[in-house]
Amino acid sequence: MESMRVTTLERIRLPEMVELWNRCWQGYYYNMAYTPEHMKFWLELGQVELANSIAIWVHNQIVGFSLLAVKDSDGWVAGTSIDPRYRGKGLFKPLMKAQIELAQRLGLARVYLEVLVQNHAQKVYRSIGFSGIRQLYVYRTASLENAPLSAITIKPFKEIPLEQYLEKRLQANFIPPWQRRQGYLKRYRNIQALMNANGSAGIITLRQNNGPILDVWSSNTAGAEEITSMILKFRKRGFSLLNQPEDWIVAFLQINGVYAHSRQIEMCLRLE
Ligand SMILES: CC(C)(COP(=O)(O)OP(=O)(O)OC[C@H]1O[C@@H](n2cnc3c(N)ncnc32)[C@H](O)[C@@H]1OP(=O)(O)O)[C@@H](O)C(=O)NCCC(=O)NCCS
Structure with missing residues (x-):
C-alpha cells in the first residue's frame, strides 16, 4: 500500500490506544474489548513500552499495532492486530518487520510471542524468521x-x-x-x-x-x-x-x- 508508513506508539495517549486496540481486535476468536482501566492494567502488567512498540499508518490513521515488552535481552509481543478494514492488504508483514528491526536496534537477543494454532498470522511470523518452540494449552x-x-x-x-x-x-x-x-x-x-x-x-x-x-x-x-x-x-x-x-x-x-x-x-x- 503506497500511503503506508510506520512509527512507534510513543506519542499515543491512553484513550487513543484503547480505541485502536478495540477497533483492531474486532473479529478475533475471543472478545478482546478493553476498558481504559483494562488497557492500563495490561500495559503495566506486561511492562509494555510504547516507545518500543509499532504503529502502522495509512493516510492519517493508525490501522495496526504491535506492542513490545522487554526484559533484559528478551522481548515479547504483547499483542498485534490490524484494523479489519485493512486486513488482507499485505500490511502485517511490514508491521512485524518494523517491530523486529526495532528489537534489533534495542540489542535484544530473542523475541517471543504466542499465536493460536489456527491463526494464519503464524505464516507471517514464520516468514520473518520465528520458529515454534512448543504448544501451550488454553x-x-x-x-x-x-x-x-x-x-x-x-x-x-x-x-x-x-x-x-x-x-x-x-x-x-x-x-x-x-x-x-x-x-x-x-x-x-x-x-x-x-x-x-x-x-x-x-x-x-x-x-x-x-x-x-x-x-x-x-x-x-x-x-x-x-x-x-x-x-x-x-x-x-x-x-x-x-x-x-x-x-x-x-x-x-x-x-x-x-x-x-x-x-x-x-x-x-x-x-x-
Ligand atoms: C492476523 C492479521 C494481523 C493478519 O493481517 P492481514 O493484514 O490480514 O495480513 P496480510 O494481508 O499482511 O497477509 C498476511 C499473510 O496471511 C495470508 N492471509 C491473509 N488473510 C488470510 C486468511 N483469512 N486466511 C489465510 N491466510 C490469510 C495472506 O495471504 C498473507 O500471506 P502471503 O504473504 O503468503 O500472501 C489480521 O488478520 C488480524 O488482525 N487478525 C486479528 C488479530 C490477530 O489475529 N492478531 C495476531 C495475534 S497472534
Missing part, C-alpha cells in the same frame, strides 16, 4: 460439572511465599511461558501461592473467589495427579488457565474429561 472456564470425583485423597496444600514457590518451580525444571515468568508474576497484587505437602506441585491463583489460575506445575506424575484432583474438586464451576505446556497436568485433566479450549504455539525469533 483453558477458558472449562466446565467441570461432568468431571468424575477424584478417587485420590488430597492432602492440604499450604500457602507459601512467592519466592519459595518460584525456587521450587525452578528446581522442578518448569520453563515458564512469558506471562508466568518470575517478574511478571511478581507484578500481580493479591495472589496466593500454594504447594503440596512434599513440594512436588504448586499453583498460583488470584485470591478472589474462582479467580483464574495464573500458574501450575508439578515435578512428577504423583504431584500432577494431586494438583489436578485439587483443581477438579475445588473448581466445579470451571476454571481459566492460560498457556499450560504439554505436561502431566494437561494429561490428567484430559483423563478426567477436561479438554483445552484452544492451543497456542509459543514462537521465538533469535536475533543474535
